[in-house]
Amino acid sequence: MYPKTIVAVTVTVAGMLATTAAASAAAYTFTTIDVPGASQTEAHGINDAGQIVGFFNDSTGAHAFLDTGGNFTTLDVPGGTSTMANGINGAGQIVGTFFNSTGEHGFLRDINGSFTTIDAPGASVTRAFGINNAGQIVGDILSSTGGHGFLDAGGTFTTVDVPGASGTVARGINDTGQIVGFYSDSRGLNFGFLDTRGIFTTINVPGEFLGETVASDINNPGQIVGHFGDALGTHGFLDIDGNFTTLDAPGGGSFTDAIGINDAGEIVGDFGVVGTGPHHGFVARPTSAVPEPSGLAILGVGLIGIGILRRRNRA
Numbered sequence: 001m002y003p004k005t006i007v008a009v010t011v012t013v014a015g016m017l018a019t020t021a022a023a024s025a026a027a028y029t030f031t032t033i034d035v036p037g038a039s040q041t042e043a044h045g046i047n048d049a050g051q052i053v054g055f056f057n058d059s060t061g062a063h064a065f066l067d068t069g070g071n072f073t074t075l076d077v078p079g080g081t082s083t084m085a086n087g088i089n090g091a092g093q094i095v096g097t098f099f100n101s102t103g104e105h106g107f108l109r110d111i112n113g114s115f116t117t118i119d120a121p122g123a124s125v126t127r128a129f130g131i132n133n134a135g136q137i138v139g140d141i142l143s144s145t146g147g148h149g150f151l152d153a154g155g156t157f158t159t160v161d162v163p164g165a166s167g168t169v170a171r172g173i174n175d176t177g178q179i180v181g182f183y184s185d186s187r188g189l190n191f192g193f194l195d196t197r198g199i200f201t202t203i204n205v206p207g208e209f210l211g212e213t214v215a216s217d218i219n220n221p222g223q224i225v226g227h228f229g230d231a232l233g234t235h236g237f238l239d240i241d242g243n244f245t246t247l248d249a250p251g252g253g254s255f256t257d258a259i260g261i262n263d264a265g266e267i268v269g270d271f272g273v274v275g276t277g278p279h280h281g282f283v284a285r286p287t288s289a290v291p292e293p294s295g296l297a298i299l300g301v302g303l304i305g306i307g308i309l310r311r312r313n314r315a
Contacts (some may be wrong), residue, residue, distance in 0.1 A: 004048035009302030027288045028267070030249050035065055035072050043067075043268035043281030045087040045094075045130075045260040050270055052260075053085035053094055064096055065237055077107050077115050085109075087130040087172070087217075095128040095137055106139055120150055120157045128152075130172040130217065131183075138170035138179055149181055151206070160302070162193050162200050170195075171226075172260075180215040180224055190214055192226055205237050205244050215239070218261045225258035225267055236269055249282050258284075 009211030035041045035183040038056035045053045053075075064075035064085035077083045080098035087095045092110040093162045095118070106118030106128030123141035130138045134286040138160070149170030160170045166181035172180045179195040180203070189211025192203030204226035205217045212229035224239040225247075236247030236258030249256045253273030260268045265286045272279035 010240065022196075027286070028247070028284040030282050033067065033268075033283060039282040040278040041065075042279055043259065043283060044096075044271040046268045046283065047088045047090050047092070048264065048267055049090065050261045050266065051088055051092065052281075053088045053096070054268070054270075055084040055096075059280075064094075066094065075109060077117075078136060083107075086128065089131045089135070090133045091135075093131055095131045095139075097127045106137070107288060108137065109232060118152065120152070126150075129170065131167075132173045132175050132177075135176060136173055136177070138173045138181070140169040140181075149179070151179065155309050160195060162195075168193075171215065174218045174220050174222075176220065178218055178222070180218045180226070182214040182226075185211070189209070190276045192224075194218070196226065205239075216257075219261045219263045219265070221263060222267075222315055223261055223265060225261045225269075227257040227269075235268070238267065247284065249284070253277075255279070281309050 009259055019026045025190040031038060033041055033043050035056040038058050040057040041054065042053050043054040053064065055062050055064050060208065062082035062084060064083040065074045066075055075083060075085060080100050083096065083098040083315065085094050085096040092111045096107055098105055098107055104125045104127065108116045108118060109198050118126055118128050120141045121141045125142040126139065128137050128139040138149065140147060140149050147167035149168040151158045160168060160179060162168045162183040166186055167184045168181065170181040177197065180192065182190050182192050184190055190213060191211065192213045192215030194201045194203060203213060203224065205213050207230055209230040213226065215224050215226040218224045225236065227234050227236050235252030235288065236256045238245040238247060238258065242301040247256060247258050247267065249271035255273065256271040258267050258269040267284040268282065270279045270281050
């Protein structure tokens, strides 16, 4: 365990970008997360108890961490050369990815500290990004047929593919089974998506530049976080019912990525200046009310639908 090194500052995030009627923006207190002795820190997931997971780099490589109340615990998959934690649920189960001599694999760390490798059938690469309170896991795979998202429910893998996409990555899942992530089109442009029981809705931040919107997580109220690119750099976003708030960490320079969100609206991610310095993790806690999405958004019926796909069961 290590004491936490933090710097806190309160700012009001930029106003809504959506062209539709926007709910009022929330103010956030941003707290920097730096693992002591690390050259770089990224925060990727947060549960309702405020436990945060992510990874850090030091002279020995990349290591996952669990931050509980300001104390850091290093998490390394046995036999792995590097470990990155991506998601944590209310029970404290953690998912992520690790590398070893055979390649890249997903992992599940249970509440007792035991690690289980996640390898989807037929995949050369498996990455686990999100886990809900039912223990359902989402991520992506690489196989002979390309890149696909997946849902792992108790060891049964189901493919998540956006119709017409050249590749799909599933990043987050809430307790109702709604999944968010991003897909690439034939031009190589990236767009976020929301999958509600096989109904896919595209997520595209207004004003984004050159097709770069990535949705990373969704909480039970249906609030979605991720990042988008424009001519000024990369920014985090909060999507509530199709209304977008830009999230730029103070001192974030040209890069802020919002990666995880819990039901209280607390957001984690990382920030830095691209190409000129290390990244730091952050947690942003709302200091004013964050509006709830409408029932329509929770049902996943967006203004921009891109079709229906029934997921294909993998053997």
